[in-house]
Amino acid sequence: MQPTVPLAPHRPRAATDPTAPAARLTGRAFAAVLFDMDGTLVDSTASVVRCWLRLADEYGVTVEALQAAAGHGRPARDIVADLLPETDHVAGLARITELEVADVEGVVALPGAHDALARTAGRSAIVTSCTGPLALARQRAAGVVVPDVVVTADDVRHGKPHPEPFLTGAARLGVDPSRCLVVEDAPAGLAAARAAGMATLAVTTTHEADELHADLVVPDLSYVTWLDAEDGVVPGVRPSA
Template sequence: MDLGTLADLEFEAVIFDMDGTLIDSTPAVIRSWAAWASEHDLSADQLAGFHGVPAAGIVRRLLPQERWAAALERINDLELNDVGDIDVLPGAAEALAVLPSGQSAIATSCTRPLAEARIAAARLRPPAVLVTVDDVRRGKPAPDPFLEAARRLGAHPTRCLVVEDAPMGLAAARAAGCATLAVSTTTAPDLLEADAVVVDLSAVSWRISAAGVAVRPGLSAN
């Protein structure tokens, strides 16, 4: 497996997206948004292309302003009440376990209550730094979540590696100046614009040294 330019770099920190990168919440997401769309007379086609975008951004794109508040409250309720079959994706728990707490973070488009509910449902042990859409002025595809995660870690964004599964999230990472590693868990590899693309986190390993964090091919990549 070719990690391209990533193989030659040492990073101050690694920032992970959550849904589709660390955990598989796809069934719950589909159920919640399908119910919400039906209630608002929206089609599946109208929901397409928003993976990785905060719920508020989707609501504002699809509905008139006078309906925003109620519609956002409704989708938040639907998602918070549907966390029954969320699982950890391959390699995710191992990555978080090996990376030092001060050198890893999660930056997600979820609200904090939803992020915490999904992390708990997946029984994932998160890093100390968790940045949600509640912590920033603008969500993905704006760079704010990754810039805030880097700030909290005391790392320069250009010395951070972002791991993402969504085109919008990768766009946010690039805008923040971060290096990018994409996992093709929810999106076809040819649609992922990143420094390297792998099937999931089991395809890489992590080397920790005084110089920082390096990403290397994992056993499943052979």
């Protein structure tokens, strides 16, 4: 997820009973787990809001227009293209990148993120709509252990909800897409995962459960267990964190 303009802070929302749909995923071994970053592993909402509101102010864009153009999980270049005249696309993208890389105040790891990355080490990737420099800045600020494979907006032509980002992650890990589990917080990312033919696990850190069409929905990653098996990683779910 990134850069989006949710004008409210991240908060864990109660998902529908997290144990009810667990059979769709639990007990199944996945060769790879592909994690979205912002809103899934990292809380960067305050920075996102500050920076996009500042960009809007600098370009004379109303908050209403900003909210209409912003889409959670979409790359910044797509939001800028919808928000600003074509003559300002290059400068606008450079400016929002500059603002966000410089502003990492309050960027922290979300519950369960450190454990999830540790327990899926060697079988995971981060697939984010951030640019490379921004992804690195937020990873460092949050103190997350970064997998060997990271796919950013700089690595793909089409961003989420197009499947290219997740297909690129699977290819770099050398794993068939059908054996991948995607962990996301945003409808655009989940749509990309489904289009890539991958299983989905959603966290309700930025959206209500009924907005997230996934195989399993939990409040955050602290509700998920990860078992290392010979043929992959087996996710499980605990009733409470």
